[in-house]
Amino acid sequence: MIKNHIKIAWRNLIKNKSYFFINIFGLSLALTVSFLMLLWVHDEQSMDRFHENDDRLYLVKRTVPLEHGVLDVYDNSSYPLLRTATEQLPEIEKYLTIGHTFEDNLKVDNNDFRAAGTFANADLFYGFSFPVIQGDITQLDKKPEAIAISESLANRIWGQNWKSIAMGKSIEIMDNGDFTVEAVYKDFPSSSSIQNDFYYSFQKFLNDREWVNEWGSNGMQGVFLLKEGADSQLVSSKLNTLFQNNIKGENKEGCFLQKFSDSYLYGKFNEQAQVSGGRIEYVRIFTIAAFFLLIVSCINFVNLSTVYATKRSGEIGVRKVVGARKNALILQFLSETSIITSIAFVIAFVLAMLLLPSVSSFVDKTLQVDFTKPIFWVSILSVFICTTLFSGAYPAMVISSFKPVEALKGKSREKKSATSFRKGLVVLQFGLTILLIVAAIIVKLQVNYINGKDLGIAKDHIVSIHQDENLTEKYNALRNELIASNGIEDVTLVGPSPLDVRSSTSGVVWPGKAVEQENIEFSLLWTAHNFPEVFDVSMAEGSYYREGSKDTMNIVVNQKAIDLMGIQNPIGKTIQLWGKQRNIIGVLKDFHNRSLYEAIQPSVFLLDPNDAGMMFVKLEAKKTKEALASLQKAFNTVLPDVPLHYDFLDQSYAAKYKSEVLTGDLTYYFAFISILISCLGLFGLATFMAKQRTKEIGIRKVLGASVKSITALISKDFLKLVSLAILIASPLAYYFMDSWLEDFAYKITITWWVFAFAGILTVAIALSTIGFQAIKAALADPAKSLRTE
Numbered sequence: 100m101i102k103n104h105i106k107i108a109w110r111n112l113i114k115n116k117s118y119f120f121i122n123i124f125g126l127s128l129a130l131t132v133s134f135l136m137l138l139w140v141h142d143e144q145s146m147d148r149f150h151e152n153d154d155r156l157y158l159v160k161r162t163v164p165l166e167h168g169v170l171d172v173y174d175n176s177s178y179p180l181l182r183t184a185t186e187q188l189p190e191i192e193k194y195l196t197i198g199h200t201f202e203d204n205l206k207v208d209n210n211d212f213r214a215a216g217t218f219a220n221a222d223l224f225y226g227f228s229f230p231v232i233q234g235d236i237t238q239l240d241k242k243p244e245a246i247a248i249s250e251s252l253a254n255r256i257w258g259q260n261w262k263s264i265a266m267g268k269s270i271e272i273m274d275n276g277d278f279t280v281e282a283v284y285k286d287f288p289s290s291s292s293i294q295n296d297f298y299y300s301f302q303k304f305l306n307d308r309e310w311v312n313e314w315g316s317n318g319m320q321g322v323f324l325l326k327e328g329a330d331s332q333l334v335s336s337k338l339n340t341l342f343q344n345n346i347k348g349e350n351k352e353g354c355f356l357q358k359f360s361d362s363y364l365y366g367k368f369n370e371q372a373q374v375s376g377g378r379i380e381y382v383r384i385f386t387i388a389a390f391f392l393l394i395v396s397c398i399n400f401v402n403l404s405t406v407y408a409t410k411r412s413g414e415i416g417v418r419k420v421v422g423a424r425k426n427a428l429i430l431q432f433l434s435e436t437s438i439i440t441s442i443a444f445v446i447a448f449v450l451a452m453l454l455l456p457s458v459s460s461f462v463d464k465t466l467q468v469d470f471t472k473p474i475f476w477v478s479i480l481s482v483f484i485c486t487t488l489f490s491g492a493y494p495a496m497v498i499s500s501f502k503p504v505e506a507l508k509g510k511s512r513e514k515k516s517a518t519s520f521r522k523g524l525v526v527l528q529f530g531l532t533i534l535l536i537v538a539a540i541i542v543k544l545q546v547n548y549i550n551g552k553d554l555g556i557a558k559d560h561i562v563s564i565h566q567d568e569n570l571t572e573k574y575n576a577l578r579n580e581l582i583a584s585n586g587i588e589d590v591t592l593v594g595p596s597p598l599d600v601r602s603s604t605s606g607v608v609w610p611g612k613a614v615e616q617e618n619i620e621f622s623l624l625w626t627a628h629n630f631p632e633v634f635d636v637s638m639a640e641g642s643y644y645r646e647g648s649k650d651t652m653n654i655v656v657n658q659k660a661i662d663l664m665g666i667q668n669p670i671g672k673t674i675q676l677w678g679k680q681r682n683i684i685g686v687l688k689d690f691h692n693r694s695l696y697e698a699i700q701p702s703v704f705l706l707d708p709n710d711a712g713m714m715f716v717k718l719e720a721k722k723t724k725e726a727l728a729s730l731q732k733a734f735n736t737v738l739p740d741v742p743l744h745y746d747f748l749d750q751s752y753a754a755k756y757k758s759e760v761l762t763g764d765l766t767y768y769f770a771f772i773s774i775l776i777s778c779l780g781l782f783g784l785a786t787f788m789a790k791q792r793t794k795e796i797g798i799r800k801v802l803g804a805s806v807k808s809i810t811a812l813i814s815k816d817f818l819k820l821v822s823l824a825i826l827i828a829s830p831l832a833y834y835f836m837d838s839w840l841e842d843f844a845y846k847i848t849i850t851w852w853v854f855a856f857a858g859i860l861t862v863a864i865a866l867s868t869i870g871f872q873a874i875k876a877a878l879a880d881p882a883k884s885l886r887t888e
Contacts, residue, residue, distance in 0.1 A: 122400050122439050123446070125776040126486070129396035130447035132772055133389040135458050136765075138451075138466045140389070143382050145290050147360040150228040152324060155192075156359040157331055159321045159338070162372045163352050163605070163618045171620070172368040175317035176354065178305075180342050188337055190329035193222045196301050197293070197320035202565065204742050205297070206271040207256050211742040214252055216272075216297035218304040218319075224284065226324040227293075234266055234282030243303040246270055246278035252296040253283050273741070275299060275307075289465045292363045314345045315352075322359055331356055352618060367842070376842070381762055388769045391531045393482075395776050397489045398528040400439070433487065440487045444479075462761060522820055528777050529824035529861060530831075535770035536857040537832035541849060542763040545840065548847045549756055555690030556597060557635040560718045561748040562730070563596065571709055573737050580733040586719045586726030592627040594712030597634060598752050600624055600692040600702065607703065608675040609664040621660060622692055622702040625711045630704070631687065633717050641670040641685035644706040651706075654681035658689045660701035676703065694755050695845040715748070774861070778868040781817060814869045821865045825858040832857075 150156060159176035181194040198217030205212045221239045224231055224247075231247075238245040248270070253261040257268075261283070268280045278299050287294055310316050325334060335356040343351045355372065357365070366377035452468075459466045469475060564570070570577065578590045595602055603620040624630075628646045631638065639658050644650045654676060661669050669683045689699045718726035727745075734743045753760075833849060840846045 121779050121782070123443055125396040125399045125779050126439065126443035127446040127450070128772060129392040129776060130443055130482075130486075131450040131454070132769070133393050134447055134451045135454060135466075136385050136389040138455075138468065139458075139462055139464065140382050140386050142290070142464055142466055143364065143378060146363045147290070147292050149288060149290055150226075150360070152226055152228070153360050154358075155325045155327070155329070156195075156226060157323050157325060157334075157356040158359045158362050159323065159354055160357050160368075160372075161317060161352060161354050163620060164615075165619060169370045170353075170368075170372040172372050173317065174320050174362075176319065176321040177314050177316055177342070178311050178319060178321070179314045179316075179345070180338070180354065181321040181323075183345070184323070184338055184341055187341065188334060190326055190334045190337075191323050192326045193226055193324045194220075195223045195226045195322040195324065196220045197223070197322060198301075198304065199319070200295055202744070203275075204273040204744065206273070207268065210256070212252070212256060213742070213744055214296035216295045216299070218301045219247075219298040220301040222324070223298070226322065229287060230285045232283050232285055233262060234280070236282040236284070238281035239298065239300045240302065242279070242281065243300050243306055244276075244278050245281040246272075246297055246299045247282040247284055248280060248297045249286050249295070250283055251286050253280075270297075272297075272299065275303065278303075314342075315347075323356065331358070378758065380839075380842075381758060384762070385765065388535065388766070391535065392769065392773060392776070393486065394489075395528050395531055395773050397486060398524045399776060399779060400436070401489075401524060437487050440483060444483060461764075463757070525781070525817070525820045526824045526827065529821050529865070530828035532770065532773040532777050533825055533828040533857050533861055534832045534835070535766060535773050536860065537829070537853060538836055539763065539766040539770045540853050540857065541836045541840070541847070542759065542766055544847050544853075545843070546756065546759050546763050548845075549695055549759065550753065552691075552695070552845065554598070555636065555688060557633075557717075558598060558749045558752050560720055560723070561633070562716050562718065562727075562745040563748055563751070564714045564716065564743070564745045565712070570714060570738065570741065574708070574714070577714075577733060577737045580737055581716060581730065584726075584729035584733060586722035586724075586729050588717040588719055589629065589633045590714065590716050591629045591633040592625075592708040592711035592714055593630055593634075594625050594710065596713065596748070596751065597624060597630075597690070597692060598748065599694070599755070600700065603700070604677070604703070606675075606677045607660075609666065610674075611665065616663075619663065620700070621656075622700040624692075624702060624704050625707040626704055627708040627711065628706065633715060634690075636690055637688045639686045639688045641683070643685050643687075643704075648706070650684075652681060653684040655685040655687060655704040656683060657687045657699075657702040657704075659699050660703065661686055663701045691845075695843055698844045716745075774864055778864055781865055781868045814866060817865065817869050818862065821862055822858075825854075825861060829854045829858070 147153075158174070159180070161173045161175055161177075163171040163173065165171055178196075181196070185191050185194045196219055198219065200215050200217050202213060202215045205214050219239060221237045223229070224236045232250060234247070236247055239247060248256075248265070253265045257264045265280050265283055269277055270280060271277050304319075305311055308318065311318055323334070325331060335354075339353050339355060342354045346352060353372075357374075361374075364377055364379040364382065365374045367375050369375040455466055455468075574592065581587045581590050600622040602623040604623055605618045605620055607619075607621045626644075628644045628648070630636070631643050641655075643655055644653070654674065656669075664674070666672050666674075666683075669686055672683050673680050674683065675681070687702075687704065692700055692702055716726075716730060730745070731743055734741065832854070837849060840849070
């Protein structure tokens, strides 16, 4: 029976080649894109969930109370809190230290290597599932000079025979001194948000920084490994009480726990320190978009199947007369659907595997298919069944409901409800397409706004170089060499990057400071005297620090700080920083010192080049190649033992918005594919309708109807549906995209022309698709049309 169903189904599909091709092409295209996109979604959702102790690992979050009851959330935590909580709270088994990753120069046997790393305690490898291949990782807690390196870094340094060489070898980290290799660990998987090539002893970090032992310090991140069965909410409450009991001030900071594996996707918090989103928003967007495409392709299937059903009325009538039951007819049509779905799945799977390397490169991930996991096959089977049922169930019901007598006479016609349903599907299909078009335009406009916005500070033609002790000692000589070189405009020291200032302090006091302003954070920037000139930042009032001075009695702030403090005529006024009196000598105009997701922060600028941390070199426009050659030559002359590594500031800034750029690009692709699939379905419907009305068109032509009027007659019904889709989808698109833009402190305004453009584009594409068949039908010989039965 099944074999007979499949044989008949295949014959019917071959008989209607255009119907077969449109469904196969549209479904396989949608499945290919959806499959690749869902691989990305799965990769995002699996980040950090491979750890054996996943359910017991919790990241410490710090809350800072601001004005009007607002809580600001930070990832940084206090080391005394980690230590004391582990000692005093019985639910905590261990604490894991996570330092902020930095890139540095490593020297081994007079060879230089560039690698990313930070500090850690040995329990990092106990709590997380990071296997140690060789050596004793506990030495990180016992020896300040101990270092653990990754397998790939060991291979880079000593080659494939590293196992017999690496242990006990000396590695010099330019900024931190000499270390001895005590362990080598397996490279972290791509599903880990933590990626480091080396970890040096946490004891070394503690010994070099006394301030870390203060309860108010926040120079690191901390993770707790809770004991089995511990209540994380109870531990979070106890932790907050412990923290507040040991810090000073009336309006105290707080803390809470967030599951570590959730922190990657859920990184945004509202004013009450509750999770409000993060990367999970993009995961949801593209999951929905992937299903949108499947729905759009399935709608093609349903529409074409129902309109072509009338061509099979005779077949259905004969089957019913000879005793075929409704269930048998439904099964017959579902067999046809399953054949189309099966072929589309095979094509989609092959295409997805071929495109996988390119897509992995595009999304900057290592996407892969694990055929050994049952969840993969369950997911494939589920999508197959859902697609088959969604595409075939309704058409099967329509076909099986034909009355035998009418079917044999060829008089079977669609019910009004069936016609309305099909029209509704066309509206839904194009509505989804318009949503994607509007989303693509708005995301692109916001990304362009980000890249083109006047930040109040220069970022083009500037390179950053990490500052170490050697550079600090030879800075003046290096600067003189560079300024005299071809292509170099100026050089300065600043730290951290002025476009991403993450260092801050609440230790600013001014006359009239209120209690609720106690914990307001001021961004901190350590600079040389010529910072404003190099970065083209203008003074609003006063002047910057004098060249050659060691100004510890004065201070420079930005306009945002003056507005916050409410100081009139600020030049010469006195404020306190960390308990010391300082006179305001200058006010810099505001510039964006963080991402456009955040408002401009009140800032303090300190004259302290040695603690700046980064050297910035401004290149002459259109002389980049010559300037970089001059930079390398200057380093070879002044610092021959220090390898040159630099980053372009504008590229570093753009990298912060990779997710937005990726979202924009993917939305464009989704919109294009959605339009293509929708128009394929529209083409099929228009073709069938034109054939169905062949005799009517012939009569109209004989009576004098023009090609133009006949084309309009065939097109107008479809254009009404597309217009209705525009009217319904536009307000929905506005709502969703306005919600997306709310995350940005600085954003575009959604204007009417976006929807007008999306609507006109959709109508134009639909009209060109329908018009081809309409004109073809209108130009047909009326004599042949009138003979058509």
